Amino acid sequence: MIQEKRITLKNLGKINPESIDDYINEGGYKAFEKAVGLHHIEIIDEMVKSSLRGRGGAGFSAGLKEKFTSEACLRCEQKYLICNADEGEPGTFKDRIIMENDPHLMLEGMLIAAYAIGASKAYVYIRGEYYKSIDRINKAISAAKEKGIIGKNVFGSAFSVDVEIKLGAGSYLCGEELTLLESLEGKRGYPRIKPPFPAEKGLNGKPTLINNVETLATIPAIIYNGPEWYTSLGTEDSPGTKIFTISGDINNPGYFEVEMGVTLRQLIYELGGGIKDGKKFYAAILGGAAGTFVNESVLDTPMGFDTLKEKGAVLGSGAIMVMSEGRSLFDITNSILEFFKHESCGKCVPCRIGMPQLLHIMENLKNNKIGRVEALDLLLYESEFMAKSSLCPLGQSPILPIKSLKQYFENEF
Amino acid sequence: MERSEVLKQFKPDHENMLNILHALQNNNSQNYLSEEDLKIAASYLNTTYSHIYGVATYYTMFSLKPRGKYIIRVCNSPVCNMENSTKVIEEIKKNLSIEVGETTDDMRFTLELSECLGKCEEAPGMMINEDVVGNLDNVDFKSIFDNYN
Numbered sequence: 001m002i003q004e005k006r007i008t009l010k011n012l013g014k015i016n017p018e019s020i021d022d023y024i025n026e027g028g029y030k031a032f033e034k035a036v037g038l039h040h041i042e043i044i045d046e047m048v049k050s051s052l053r054g055r056g057g058a059g060f061s062a063g064l065k066e067k068f069t070s071e072a073c074l075r076c077e078q079k080y081l082i083c084n085a086d087e088g089e090p091g092t093f094k095d096r097i098i099m100e101n102d103p104h105l106m107l108e109g110m111l112i113a114a115y116a117i118g119a120s121k122a123y124v125y126i127r128g129e130y131y132k133s134i135d136r137i138n139k140a141i142s143a144a145k146e147k148g149i150i151g152k153n154v155f156g157s158a159f160s161v162d163v164e165i166k167l168g169a170g171s172y173l174c175g176e177e178l179t180l181l182e183s184l185e186g187k188r189g190y191p192r193i194k195p196p197f198p199a200e201k202g203l204n205g206k207p208t209l210i211n212n213v214e215t216l217a218t219i220p221a222i223i224y225n226g227p228e229w230y231t232s233l234g235t236e237d238s239p240g241t242k243i244f245t246i247s248g249d250i251n252n253p254g255y256f257e258v259e260m261g262v263t264l265r266q267l268i269y270e271l272g273g274g275i276k277d278g279k280k281f282y283a284a285i286l287g288g289a290a291g292t293f294v295n296e297s298v299l300d301t302p303m304g305f306d307t308l309k310e311k312g313a314v315l316g317s318g319a320i321m322v323m324s325e326g327r328s329l330f331d332i333t334n335s336i337l338e339f340f341k342h343e344s345c346g347k348c349v350p351c352r353i354g355m356p357q358l359l360h361i362m363e364n365l366k367n368n369k370i371g372r373v374e375a376l377d378l379l380l381y382e383s384e385f386m387a388k389s390s391l392c393p394l395g396q397s398p399i400l401p402i403k404s405l406k407q408y409f410e411n412e413f
Numbered sequence: 414m415e416r417s418e419v420l421k422q423f424k425p426d427h428e429n430m431l432n433i434l435h436a437l438q439n440n441n442s443q444n445y446l447s448e449e450d451l452k453i454a455a456s457y458l459n460t461t462y463s464h465i466y467g468v469a470t471y472y473t474m475f476s477l478k479p480r481g482k483y484i485i486r487v488c489n490s491p492v493c494n495m496e497n498s499t500k501v502i503e504e505i506k507k508n509l510s511i512e513v514g515e516t517t518d519d520m521r522f523t524l525e526l527s528e529c530l531g532k533c534e535e536a537p538g539m540m541i542n543e544d545v546v547g548n549l550d551n552v553d554f555k556s557i558f559d560n561y562n
Contacts, residue, residue, distance in 0.1 A: 093531035123428075128435065128474045129486070129530060131543040169431050169472030172528055186458070187432030188471040203428075247492045247533035289491055319533075321492055335494040336535040339528065345471075350492045 002258060002266045006239050008217040009257045012101045017136055020143035023104040029149055031220035035112045036157040043116040044070055045217070049227035051239050055094075056084060056175075056212030057287065057316040059238075059305040062219075068199035069117040074209035081114040081207040082184070083216055085126035085133070086168050088173040089288035091319030094243035097211035097255050099126075099133035102138035102217070106161065109216030111150070112223055114161050117209050122163045125180055128170055136407030137165055163410065170284060172343040176392050177210040179345075189391030190347045195222060208232045214243060214318075238304035242318050249283075249324035251275045261307075265299040267323060279324035283409065287316020290397035292404035293329070312407050314400060329405065329413050334362050336401055344394060352397030354386040358398055363384065376406055376413055416442050416450070420457050427458060430468060434475055443479035444523070473527075481516045481521040483561045487539040490529035498538040501549045502526070505539075508554045522558065 006012070014024035023029070035043055048063030069079065083106065087095040098106055106124075114122045123136055135314040140161050144150040152160040166184055178192040181203050202208020218240065222230045229238045238260040244267055247253045251273030258271070266286060267275050268274065275281055281299070285291050292313040301311055308315050323332065341355035358379055364376035383399040390396055405413050419440045422430040436449040442468025446469050455465045469475045485505065489498050502513065505524060509517050516523040532538035541561060 072417070087531055088529055090491050090529040091533050092529070096531045127531075128431075129471075129527065129540060132545075158520065166428065167431050167435050169435065170474035171472055184428055185432065186427030186460075188467055213547075221503055245533060247536060248495060253536075283489075319497070323495070327495070332491055332495060337492045339490055343528065 001205060002262055002270045003257050004271070005241050005255055006257045007221045008098055008214055008243060009101070009255075010221075010226045011105065012097070015102070017101050017103055018139050020104060020140070020147060023102070027224075028104055029108055030410045031224040032108050032111050032115075032149070033155045035115055035223050036155050036159050036176045040070065040116050040118060043112065043223065046223060046227050047116065049223045050229075050230040051156075051217055052215065052222060052230065053238060053305055054212055054319070055214035055218070055291070057240065057314075058087065059315065061142065062211060062215050065199065065211070066113060066116050068197070069119075069207050069209040072200050072304055074305055076118075078204075078206045079117055079119040079120040080203045080206060081110060081117060081122040082180070082203065082210045083110050083122070083124045083213060084126050084175065084177060084180060084210050085137075085213050086117050086174045086180060087127060087129070087130070087213070087317075088175050089290065089317045089319060090336075091245060091247050091285070091288045091291075091356055092317040093245050093256055094318055097243070097245075098213055099130070100136055103133075103136040104144070105336065106213050106217045107137070107140050107144060107150075107313070109211075109219035110163065111154075111161060112219050113209060113211060113216060115159050117207070119209065120161055120258045122161060123184065123203075124163070124165045125174075125184055126165060128167045134165065141165065144286060168217065171345075172339075173345050173392070176394070179392060180210065181208065188345075191394075192388060193391060200413055231243060235302060235304045236270040237306040237309070238315070242303070244303075244318045244320055246322060248320075248322040249279065249327070250274070251276055260304050261302040263300050263302060265295070265321070267303070267320065268299075271323070272412075275322065275324045277324070279326070281322070282325045282327055283323045283329065285321040285323075285332070285401070286319070287314040287400075288319040288321075289339050290317065290393065290400055291316045292400050293408055294404065297408070312404055328400060329409055330362070330366070333401060333405065333413070334359070337362060337398060340398055348390045348392075348395055350386045350389040354382055354390075354395065357382055358402075372413055374400070376410065416440070416453050420453070425457050427460070427461065429456060430454075430465075433458070433471070434465075434469055438475060443520070444481065444484060445476040445479050451466040473525075476523075477492070478501075479516070479520075481520050483521060483542050484523050484525060485539055485541050486525050486527035486530065488528070488530045488532065488537065489526045492529070492533040498537040499548055501537050501539070504554055510557065 051061040052062040198208040387399040442555040
């Protein structure tokens with residue numbers, strides 16, 4: 001029986017999330033204190049050695065991202081650290097669980113990252129609908145300021161930092177880091193062309209590091225215990241732990257933090273309590289709407305960024321939507337495409353026109369105007385075109401579920 | 414609260430744009446951004462009315478028309494959709510006698526749809542102002558709504 005291994009959720013249920021003293025009593029802010037006693041390059045080295053990969057979905061090396069932002073300029077007047085708390089990928093609620101239950105852990109991760117890159121200003125960009133998380137983080141920031149953990153010359157060092165919370169207002173797209181920057185600059189959430197990457201020119205044109213909540217919440221443990229400890233967990237290509245959020249036709253839907261390398265079968269049958277109503281497993285969507293369908297042939301594949309990629313699947317945000325036999329792949333695909341259509345910002349023509357076009361194909365299939373094989377090929381053609389010609393990950397997303405449908409469910413769609 | 418009092422809590426930086434619009438909307442007794450709200454935000458942030466209007470109309474949490482005291486946001490994302498959110502929406506519509514995007518005559522409730530609210534473990538779910546309500550299959554909506562006066 002697989003066990004949970006909690007790093008980012010270690011304090012969950014053990015401390016009062018609104019008490020900084022509780023957090024400190026559990027060893028909180030010790031990693032930050034240790035960090036400011038080290039040279040910032042040492043922190044970045046540790047982070048690179050830990051091989052931590054971004055938990056927002058893209059899986060880029062968190063250490064390298066820090067390194068690039070740190071090296072972007074030697075004497076910048078301003079650098080920024082941004083915590084991306086704009087969680088909105090369907091099926092994903094890991095960041096909410098961290099923020100509601102252990103806001104100081106995320107904050108400590110932010111402070112360490114800010115120190116590593118030399119940012120004196122840090123922002124939490126959070127979903128406007130996450131009222132409880134907003135409240136918890138606001139309280140955490142105030143308490144940390146009162147204790148002098150956020151402020152001038154923290155722990156007697158030369159490092160000074162300020163943290164502020166900025167609200168999103170209901171846009172999935174703003175979770176994409178370049179669009180997030182536009183939003184934070186007080187504009188409509190339209191994506192930017194990259195390069196330049198935020199490490200070079202981010203918020204207000206200044207070097208900016210943007211990390212996901214779960215990524216940041218992992219940093220304190222890495223700095224405190226060392227990168228060797230971290231790489232001893234998980235798999236070689238994806239070390240450490242990951243929070244998976246499981247929903248759909250499952251007996252115990254919820255969140256589970258486990259070492260990478262766990263299999264989908266273990267997650268569904270051991271931690272998730274198996275499929276609802278004693279039914280058989282039919283399909284799962286990994287990574288959210290911008291994710292991939294898989295069938296039972298992937299049940300025993302170790303969950304990791306690269307192992308899933310080899311199977312044509314993605315780990316993404318760690319969302320797992322489970323479907324039992326009898327579920328309609330058409331319905332869920334239609335729902336995913338409706339979601340994308342609603343969230344398309346309209347800046348890139350291929351995405352703006354392509355999303356309704358994909359739904360039009362679905363409608364034709366529903367009305368038997370075209371056959372299944374033809375419909376899937378048309379969807380694939382259209383979404384490939386969109387992926388190649390849209391600026392941001394939104395227009396590049398429909399190809400993921402559609403391609404995986406073709407791979408795993410060509411005869412059942 | 415006077416609008417100027419609301420604005421005073423924020424530095425006039427564009428980085429505070431969305432925070433300011435949220436605060437003005439929350440301060441508006443009809444839960445929306447009036448023309449006056451947008452104008453005062455534009456002048457406070459030293460930008461044009463059209464800029465603010467463009468921002469306010471982009472984000473789904475902002476409304477440019479009056480809304481009810483309580484905003485019901487029903488999640489209609491793939492997970493909730495799989496768990497019958499369509500039925501939930503129909504039942505709420507029937508219960509309140511309004512369509513999506515409309516407000517009840519007594520200005521108590523406005524019904525909106527929302528993307529994933531991150532309550533997937535208790536799908537289908539919705540929010541009523543700041544409260545999250547999950548497991549909406551087979552609930553009595555009338556008794557839920559009666560708690561909001």
